[in-house]
Amino acid sequence: MATQRLGMIVDTKRCVGCSTCAMMCKSENNEPEGIWWNRVLTIGGEHLTTPSGTYPNLTMENLTVSCQHCNNPACVKVCPVGATYKDEETGVVRQDYDKCIGCRMCMSACPYTGVRSFNWEEPKYPIGIDTGDADVPKHQKHVVEKCTMCWHRLAKGLQPACIEVCPGRARHFGDFNDPDSEVSRLIREREHMQLLPEMGTNPSVYYLV
Amino acid sequence: MSETTQAAQAAKTPAAKFGGRGINIGIAAAAVVTVIGLVLWGMQLSGGLVQTGMRNLDSWGLYITSFMFLVGLSAGGLIISSVPRAFGMKGFGGISKVAVWTSICCTVLAIGFVVIDLGQPLRLWELFAYSNLGSPLMWDIIVLSTYLIMSIIYLWATVRYENGKGSEKALRVISVVALVTAVLVHSVTAWIFGLQQAHEFWHTALLAPWFVSSALVCGVALVLVVIIALRRAGYMALAQENVVKMVKLLGTFVCVDLYFFVCDLLTSAFPGGSGTEVVNMLVAGPLAPFFWVEVVGCAITAVIAFVPKLRTNPLIVVGSLLAIVGIFCKRVQLLVGGFQIPNIDYAGVMTPYTVTDATGSLTNAYRGMVYWPQPIEFGIVLGVFGFGALLLLLGFKYLSLKPTEKSH
Amino acid sequence: MSGTDSSQGGLTRRSFLKTTGAIVGTTAVAGAAYPTLTALAEERQTGQPASSEERISQGICRPNCFGGCRLNVHVRDGKVVKTSMAPYPDEKNNRICLRGISHPWRIYDPERVKYPMRRAEGTERGAGVWERISWDDAINEIADTFMRVQEEYGPQAVAKWSVSGNRGMIVQESYATLFNAINASSIGPGVDMANAYGTARVTGWIGIWSSNGPDDLVNAKNIFLWGNNLTSAQLQEWHFVADALEAGSRLIVIDPIYTQIAAKADLWVPVRPGSDTALTLSMMNVIVKEDLVDKTFLQDHTVAPFLVRRDTGKFLRMSDLGIEPTEGPVNSATGKPTIIDPVAVMVDGSDAPVPSEGAVNPVLLGAFTIQGIECDTAYRLLCDEIAQYPPETACDLCEVPPETIIELAHYAADGPVTHRCGWGSQAYDNGVHTAHAGATLAGLVGQYGFPGASYGPVNLGVYPGFNTKLSSAAGASTSKTVSIMDLPEVLNTGKFLGKEYPIKAAFVLEGNPLSTATNTNALLDALPNLEFLVTADSAMTDTARYSDLVLPIAQWFECEDVFGGRQANYVVHNPKIIDPLYESKPDSEIVRLLADKMGLSDKVFQSDEEWMRAYIDTPAGEKFGITYDKLKEAGVLGWHSSDPVIRWEGGVFTTPSKRLEFYVETPTLAGATAKKLDVEREHLPRFFPPAEAWPENEKYSEYPFTLLSERSMYMVHSQWFGTGWLRELDPEPTVKINPAQALEKGIDDGAYVECYNDRGRCVARAVYSEAIKPGTLVYPKNWQRHQHKAGSWSELSSSIYDPAAVNQSFMDVLCDVKVWDGE
Numbered sequence A: 001m002a003t004q005r006l007g008m009i010v011d012t013k014r015c016v017g018c019s020t021c022a023m024m025c026k027s028e029n030n031e032p033e034g035i036w037w038n039r040v041l042t043i044g045g046e047h048l049t050t051p052s053g054t055y056p057n058l059t060m061e062n063l064t065v066s067c068q069h070c071n072n073p074a075c076v077k078v079c080p081v082g083a084t085y086k087d088e089e090t091g092v093v094r095q096d097y098d099k100c101i102g103c104r105m106c107m108s109a110c111p112y113t114g115v116r117s118f119n120w121e122e123p124k125y126p127i128g129i130d131t132g133d134a135d136v137p138k139h140q141k142h143v144v145e146k147c148t149m150c151w152h153r154l155a156k157g158l159q160p161a162c163i164e165v166c167p168g169r170a171r172h173f174g175d176f177n178d179p180d181s182e183v184s185r186l187i188r189e190r191e192h193m194q195l196l197p198e199m200g201t202n203p204s205v206y207y208l209v
Numbered sequence B: 001m002s003e004t005t006q007a008a009q010a011a012k013t014p015a016a017k018f019g020g021r022g023i024n025i026g027i028a029a030a031a032v033v034t035v036i037g038l039v040l041w042g043m044q045l046s047g048g049l050v051q052t053g054m055r056n057l058d059s060w061g062l063y064i065t066s067f068m069f070l071v072g073l074s075a076g077g078l079i080i081s082s083v084p085r086a087f088g089m090k091g092f093g094g095i096s097k098v099a100v101w102t103s104i105c106c107t108v109l110a111i112g113f114v115v116i117d118l119g120q121p122l123r124l125w126e127l128f129a130y131s132n133l134g135s136p137l138m139w140d141i142i143v144l145s146t147y148l149i150m151s152i153i154y155l156w157a158t159v160r161y162e163n164g165k166g167s168e169k170a171l172r173v174i175s176v177v178a179l180v181t182a183v184l185v186h187s188v189t190a191w192i193f194g195l196q197q198a199h200e201f202w203h204t205a206l207l208a209p210w211f212v213s214s215a216l217v218c219g220v221a222l223v224l225v226v227i228i229a230l231r232r233a234g235y236m237a238l239a240q241e242n243v244v245k246m247v248k249l250l251g252t253f254v255c256v257d258l259y260f261f262v263c264d265l266l267t268s269a270f271p272g273g274s275g276t277e278v279v280n281m282l283v284a285g286p287l288a289p290f291f292w293v294e295v296v297g298c299a300i301t302a303v304i305a306f307v308p309k310l311r312t313n314p315l316i317v318v319g320s321l322l323a324i325v326g327i328f329c330k331r332v333q334l335l336v337g338g339f340q341i342p343n344i345d346y347a348g349v350m351t352p353y354t355v356t357d358a359t360g361s362l363t364n365a366y367r368g369m370v371y372w373p374q375p376i377e378f379g380i381v382l383g384v385f386g387f388g389a390l391l392l393l394l395g396f397k398y399l400s401l402k403p404t405e406k407s408h
Numbered sequence C: 001m002s003g004t005d006s007s008q009g010g011l012t013r014r015s016f017l018k019t020t021g022a023i024v025g026t027t028a029v030a031g032a033a034y035p036t037l038t039a040l041a042e043e044r045q046t047g048q049p050a051s052s053e054e055r056i057s058q059g060i061c062r063p064n065c066f067g068g069c070r071l072n073v074h075v076r077d078g079k080v081v082k083t084s085m086a087p088y089p090d091e092k093n094n095r096i097c098l099r100g101i102s103h104p105w106r107i108y109d110p111e112r113v114k115y116p117m118r119r120a121e122g123t124e125r126g127a128g129v130w131e132r133i134s135w136d137d138a139i140n141e142i143a144d145t146f147m148r149v150q151e152e153y154g155p156q157a158v159a160k161w162s163v164s165g166n167r168g169m170i171v172q173e174s175y176a177t178l179f180n181a182i183n184a185s186s187i188g189p190g191v192d193m194a195n196a197y198g199t200a201r202v203t204g205w206i207g208i209w210s211s212n213g214p215d216d217l218v219n220a221k222n223i224f225l226w227g228n229n230l231t232s233a234q235l236q237e238w239h240f241v242a243d244a245l246e247a248g249s250r251l252i253v254i255d256p257i258y259t260q261i262a263a264k265a266d267l268w269v270p271v272r273p274g275s276d277t278a279l280t281l282s283m284m285n286v287i288v289k290e291d292l293v294d295k296t297f298l299q300d301h302t303v304a305p306f307l308v309r310r311d312t313g314k315f316l317r318m319s320d321l322g323i324e325p326t327e328g329p330v331n332s333a334t335g336k337p338t339i340i341d342p343v344a345v346m347v348d349g350s351d352a353p354v355p356s357e358g359a360v361n362p363v364l365l366g367a368f369t370i371q372g373i374e375c376d377t378a379y380r381l382l383c384d385e386i387a388q389y390p391p392e393t394a395c396d397l398c399e400v401p402p403e404t405i406i407e408l409a410h411y412a413a414d415g416p417v418t419h420r421c422g423w424g425s426q427a428y429d430n431g432v433h434t435a436h437a438g439a440t441l442a443g444l445v446g447q448y449g450f451p452g453a454s455y456g457p458v459n460l461g462v463y464p465g466f467n468t469k470l471s472s473a474a475g476a477s478t479s480k481t482v483s484i485m486d487l488p489e490v491l492n493t494g495k496f497l498g499k500e501y502p503i504k505a506a507f508v509l510e511g512n513p514l515s516t517a518t519n520t521n522a523l524l525d526a527l528p529n530l531e532f533l534v535t536a537d538s539a540m541t542d543t544a545r546y547s548d549l550v551l552p553i554a555q556w557f558e559c560e561d562v563f564g565g566r567q568a569n570y571v572v573h574n575p576k577i578i579d580p581l582y583e584s585k586p587d588s589e590i591v592r593l594l595a596d597k598m599g600l601s602d603k604v605f606q607s608d609e610e611w612m613r614a615y616i617d618t619p620a621g622e623k624f625g626i627t628y629d630k631l632k633e634a635g636v637l638g639w640h641s642s643d644p645v646i647r648w649e650g651g652v653f654t655t656p657s658k659r660l661e662f663y664v665e666t667p668t669l670a671g672a673t674a675k676k677l678d679v680e681r682e683h684l685p686r687f688f689p690p691a692e693a694w695p696e697n698e699k700y701s702e703y704p705f706t707l708l709s710e711r712s713m714y715m716v717h718s719q720w721f722g723t724g725w726l727r728e729l730d731p732e733p734t735v736k737i738n739p740a741q742a743l744e745k746g747i748d749d750g751a752y753v754e755c756y757n758d759r760g761r762c763v764a765r766a767v768y769s770e771a772i773k774p775g776t777l778v779y780p781k782n783w784q785r786h787q788h789k790a791g792s793w794s795e796l797s798s799s800i801y802d803p804a805a806v807n808q809s810f811m812d813v814l815c816d817v818k819v820w821d822g823e
């Protein structure tokens, strides 16, 4: 079976930090209160959507950050029980809630601060319903979770939920191992970056700059 | 109440000669503290780790700090007792059983700390069913259990040998193996942190040898405190000359440890850039109190160790305690320091799970120590130490750890 | 703060940037090209289809954000478990935002209004003590009170009070039918009118806001956004701007605040609040001085050559010169022939005026005395006005450096140019003139009526096929519309326009005026004069909390509705997707119940379907091929043919003269108001300082901050205020302050501060932001009072308004700020 390297592209020139992708992720995956697998960060001041510099010489950019589905994932190496693992066929870094012993090795190993989150207590749903897709696994207390690349959707031949909702049309999904895919084309044609390349993790999330 | 009745019962047992009532009260008190710890652990498991100060961006805390620290204590103790044996040095034999028992207790506690830190302790069995041998945590688990078993065998062999069974050669072999595992255990523990490129502060090749030197510092210091205490309590005798030898050893180890520290800081700071950040954080940042307590404490220890006039028993105890506290501070610096410098700290959504103090901005959260333990953590840690004291005292009471003729 | 901070944060941010290398070119992806994989590569599909046991229906999200996003509503076990993006027939209109995704939370909000509730006997309004009552009791009480009040004080004593909560049609129209039938008053919302009137009086009215369609932005060489925080407030349009930027358009953002869209701009011009008109006039000054004007356009498509009488301010007409008007074709509306009385212009080389139509090369700049009547060309009057604002002078007013003004003038003349005027600069008492000046500027350089060229707020094409007369089919109400700004006085005095005008009961629907209208304390002081206040809402808003009776209404997916398109030219049907929760009822049913009780059943439609058919199945609709049945089946049907929409094609406007009337011959009041219009002032775009927020104001020494509001991404007005998912991102009311000024005031980042003036106060958390112009404070608007530690934002704003707009001056507000003392 051919191996894919599924991943995402976020065009920072088109991203306005609106959090729509983050919200779709939250709803689709029934993320409990306080959990955000996909977050908008502001490259600027100390608060969301504040710039750096001194008025009126200012700059501000947005970065949406979720698990980078690294080709060489730091988290997978350190997990003692293989509860986080890389799916060889797709390159997606997956998470098995039933297996996770909650040691949080993966959290400290992952260089991308904050993409992994731990359920520090019984997941809370103040509205009393499970939102999103029925095939999303139940969230569990005291295990680590993160962006699944919407595995439940991939399984149905769909794109991840956060891709198409982007009002800026800034998000793209595809197989980086397929030279004809849109994502491969985009990184051929556009200037781009990966986050923290010096960590050697080789993320499958690219940012067009 | 229960303490007194327990103490009273304990007083009747034959081994109660040593320490008598005192040790029984101690055992009872330790037992109570242990039980309280267990109750708190139960609370932590049912109410969730949210009750601790740990959060997504500071995902380990006092438990893992204590784990590191106790691995150090244990390895140090064992090294101290096995080195003389392994290299056939004379004069320390009397302390070796005490030292090994102390090590065993510390190892048990270290494992205990990992367990109480787990979110799903009931899934511990998976470690053996699904072991990922690539994970440093897995290595540590293997090495720690081996080490625990080795220590027990070593203690058992020593006791046997002193009772006239088994050969000195066999004991020596065992002591060498124990020594190796002790060094390994510490290196591997260091690797849990040191192999993580994610945290600049941890990611240094020096970490393993440095962990070993720190282990030696606090291991020797602990053994010193214990034997001086036991000597006072009349449990054992040890020539002051040997104590002095150990104090000198302690001084040497302290210097080596400080030397490593200097090496590390210099390597970090010299190129400038983000390494300077690490140095700033330690010297003048939120972790400065821990840094300075360690550095000054260890320096005082070294002075006490090397100035003959100062090598009085009270000062030796003070120096040793300072060294132990210093190494604990080092552990705090290491653990919290690793989280204190996030790779990505851009402003983003902050929820109660993001960081211990999620009320302000991320920068605010990092202004002080990003992590500070909550009462339940102190309680549970106390409980674990209570359990340690219980083990230690039970050992003193029921195991024949007193030096015998053959010890020397 | 910034990277200069010595904290870990600052340093880390710096080091991260340093190590985040950009990789250019083709080599970056290791192993990217295995030709063999091509065949096996699987293209993943878009879409949000149903998972197991799920039912999906399409609805529409319809708050007043202009979005009008079609949503898939996913229902499992009878519960809405997800809302996701549903496509429009053309991909470019596909859109959704974070709020649209949050509907599950909004629907199942634990705080949702569940039952009809009455203020507990003996408690004050707003005390928060409620008793649950039955629908029967609620309807009886409302009907009885309304009938009693009308009997006692006259029909006008009952008022329909609505703002803009739901842009579907059935709610407004149903209530309108009922309130027309009883001749009730209306409370005028007083929102968004300054840019609407400011542009409409120059270009003509074709719906509240008109400009070229968003898909035309890509044709513009220069795009100006004036006081328009597009990425927050018209997020659904951002991708059109992004496309334009990719295609090479230049984006110029004129805003005192460094907004998200300012961060995307090629040029951000931090202007002083309330001074855009001065800046615009100055740009025109440069354009005229450098002769960058489009002379032909001025001559043929604007009133520039029209002669204006000095004595009356009116255009000189041929009839003034003794040439009798002629009769034109019969006007279908009036049934009478139109009167043709052309305006006179002068042409070069002749000293006799000629009719403007057909005049060749009319004189643009001149003053003439014709048959004893002194006249100037309209252009001359404009130039006189413009002449007062050379860049150096304007700079003192608008704080934009002269060289930037000149640069802006060059861009404005370098077509195609699209100007989007937002709602920022019109939120001051002088706002009509900003839009008036802007439209004039665009005309001066001929930037109208072709691809890439337009001036306007947005293009809000509302479907013209609906039967909008339906609610007044049996006669419109003869009572008045009292603007929200006049309401306090009317309630206090019982008089309006100099006559007795008691208003004693009001029904609030689709509005939350105690949060979204200005000068809350004046309203609160006056409301005791109201004997009865009912609010129909699904959330316990500020207004609901202050009412005597609260009716739980069905939310958008719990009842049928129809949407006439906002920025997409589609009619969208919203079926009832789930049953109304708890005891809530659709508004249309509430109207039926009330009508029944009041003996007016024959005036209202007996079912939603009947109403839908009457409203949708019209002759005009026929032409577009849109009928209720077709719409119900398709869910969405398009109605606009040209794509992209180009407004005023060929420079033909919808004004009386069909020209761009930058000189307004007959300025009018924008609504019922006792205020007098300064007609002389209103003829031309003129700069005058905002009524309050300007240093000349004596209050300025006491209250030195101009208080601006922003529309955050996390609410639409006050809607979604309690939605947990959004509140995680944006947990509490904040006010942004420039850090240097905060330090001067001893305000720490994150401290609770009190913003106050002589009208009221508001306590919120201070957020340091360099985006904030010193001298201003910016708050995300419409948090509810109970979400604040004390006060609320609308307490600080005033009731001042310009009669040319009858628009609330949301940002024309001065205040001071201090650390909150906890009181």
Ligand SMILES: Nc1nc2c(c(=O)[nH]1)N[C@H]1C(S)=C(S)[C@@H](COP(=O)(O)OP(=O)(O)OC[C@H]3O[C@@H](n4cnc5c(=O)[nH]c(N)nc54)[C@H](O)[C@@H]3O)O[C@H]1N2
Binding pocket: C064, C065, C066, C192, C226, C227, C228, C229, C230, C232, C233, C234, C254, C255, C256, C257, C259, C271, C272, C273, C274, C275, C276, C422, C423, C424, C425, C708, C709, C710, C711, C712, C713, C714, C715, C716, C717, C718, C811
């Ligand atoms: N998320 C969200 N979207 C919305 C709404 C909402 O409540 N929430 N409301 C909708 C409605 S009804 C409307 S009317 C529109 C309004 O849409 P916008 O007008 O785009 O909305 P605002 O955020 O008020 O933007 C006004 C901008 O003008 C700036 N400004 C203030 N004073 C001045 C000035 O004197 N000159 C200039 N040049 N700029 C100034 C402000 O800093 C701000 O950035 O948004 C609609 N969209």
Ligand SMILES: Nc1nc2c(c(=O)[nH]1)N[C@H]1C(S)=C(S)[C@@H](COP(=O)(O)OP(=O)(O)OC[C@H]3O[C@@H](n4cnc5c(=O)[nH]c(N)nc54)[C@H](O)[C@@H]3O)O[C@H]1N2
Binding pocket: C063, C064, C163, C164, C165, C166, C171, C191, C192, C423, C427, C508, C509, C510, C511, C512, C513, C515, C516, C517, C536, C537, C538, C539, C541, C553, C587, C709, C716, C717, C718, C719, C781, C782, C793, C794, C810
């Ligand atoms: N400070 C400040 N204030 C402002 C502005 C500003 O720029 N600054 N902008 C102003 C502008 S431009 C506008 S347009 C106004 C908007 O002001 P409003 O229209 O009052 O604002 P909304 O919060 O949308 O209020 C609508 C209410 O209607 C309810 N609602 C929604 N759907 C329905 C329905 O189907 N039936 C019924 N019965 N109720 C429904 C909602 O729950 C909500 O409580 O705000 C104005 N307020």
Ligand code: SF4
Binding pocket: A010, A014, A015, A016, A017, A018, A019, A020, A021, A022, A040, A062, A064, A165, A166, A167, A168, A169, A170, A171
């Ligand atoms: S939805 Fe698109 S524009 Fe919005 S934050 Fe996500 S990537 Fe950026």
Ligand code: SF4
Binding pocket: A066, A067, A068, A069, A070, A073, A074, A075, A076, A093, A109, A110, A111, A112, A115, A116, A146, A201
């Ligand atoms: S981003 Fe972190 S969690 Fe995700 S694959 Fe990479 S190392 Fe693992």
Ligand code: SF4
Binding pocket: A078, A079, A080, A081, A082, A083, A084, A099, A100, A101, A102, A103, A104, A105, A106, A107, A143, A144
């Ligand atoms: S927390 Fe779970 S996923 Fe992470 S390393 Fe431990 S067992 Fe693996």
Ligand code: SF4
Binding pocket: A024, A025, A026, A028, A029, A037, A038, A066, A146, A147, A148, A149, A150, A160, A161, A162, A163
């Ligand atoms: S791929 Fe799915 S899980 Fe990952 S960020 Fe996007 S929506 Fe969330």
Ligand code: SF4
Binding pocket: C061, C062, C063, C065, C066, C067, C068, C069, C095, C096, C097, C098, C099, C100, C101, C235, C236, C716
């Ligand atoms: S709130 Fe407005 S922009 Fe967001 S989904 Fe609803 S209609 Fe669209």
Ligand SMILES: [Mo]
Binding pocket: C064, C191, C192
């Ligand atoms: Mo509005």
